[in-house]
Amino acid sequence: xxxxxxxxxxxxxxxxxxxxxxxxxxxxxxxxxxxxxxxxxxxxxxxxxxxxxxxxxxxxxxxxxxxxxxxxxxxxxxxxxxxxxxxxxxxxxxxxx
Amino acid sequence: xxxxxxxxxxxxxxxxxxxxxxxxxxxxxxxxxxxxxxxxxxxxxxxxxxxxxxxxxxxxxxxxxxxxxxxxxxxxxxxxxxxxxxxxxxxxxxxxx
Numbered sequence: 001x002x003x004x005x006x007x008x009x010x011x012x013x014x015x016x017x018x019x020x021x022x023x024x025x026x027x028x029x030x031x032x033x034x035x036x037x038x039x040x041x042x043x044x045x046x047x048x049x050x051x052x053x054x055x056x057x058x059x060x061x062x063x064x065x066x067x068x069x070x071x072x073x074x075x076x077x078x079x080x081x082x083x084x085x086x087x088x089x090x091x092x093x094x095x096x097x
Numbered sequence: 098x099x100x101x102x103x104x105x106x107x108x109x110x111x112x113x114x115x116x117x118x119x120x121x122x123x124x125x126x127x128x129x130x131x132x133x134x135x136x137x138x139x140x141x142x143x144x145x146x147x148x149x150x151x152x153x154x155x156x157x158x159x160x161x162x163x164x165x166x167x168x169x170x171x172x173x174x175x176x177x178x179x180x181x182x183x184x185x186x187x188x189x190x191x192x193x194x
Contacts, residue, residue, distance in 0.1 A: 006145065007145065008142070008143045008144065008145070009113050009117065009143070010113060010114070010117045010143040010144060011143070011144065011145060012110075012113075013109075013110035013111075013113035013114055013117075014110075014114075014178065014181055014182055014185055015185065016106050016107060016109075016110035017107070017110055017111075017182055018182060018185050018186050018189050019189075020106065020107045020110075021186070022189065032190065045105070046105045046106070046107040046108070047105065047107060047108065048103065048104065048105070048108060074182075074183065074186045075183065078179040078182045078183060078186075079179065081111065081179070081182070082175040082176065082178070082179050084111055085111055085114050085115060085171075085175045085178070086171065086172065086175060088111055088112065088115050089115050089118070089171045089175075092115050092116075092119065093129065
């Protein structure tokens, strides 16, 4: 299933990012993209920030859906995670000051 | 330390991505960037792909170091992880065919 043994914490983390996408993308419609409902479920269940999403899922969907096909493909999802990672990194660095 | 409880697998995975960066960036020089040596250590220890890195660390460093300051900052690192994630996603999808 994976290109290598995926033993290290970083590899397991990357595998989790991939599996979480497919856990939701497979629920309805195109199995390889997230519909608005699937994205909402993912954010609500998998991200503590979900409730505090200002502007809600509409805004998030609009900002992620670069090709405006009303679906989030894996590339658009990985950009979302990168942005989240940057935010977590800022919290991490602030907390160490 | 984090913006929320970081309880879910996805949040733990994102926290791992951040912590792994800082585990290596703090070793020498600028504590918030990866030198070539720190990047090499990270790839070697944390990524099974490390040994099979064609073109080696020079090539990787060149491709990631967008502002050519000979250092990899967190943004450049998160782009690297996004690219890796896309590769893992392809393996994941191939394996399910």
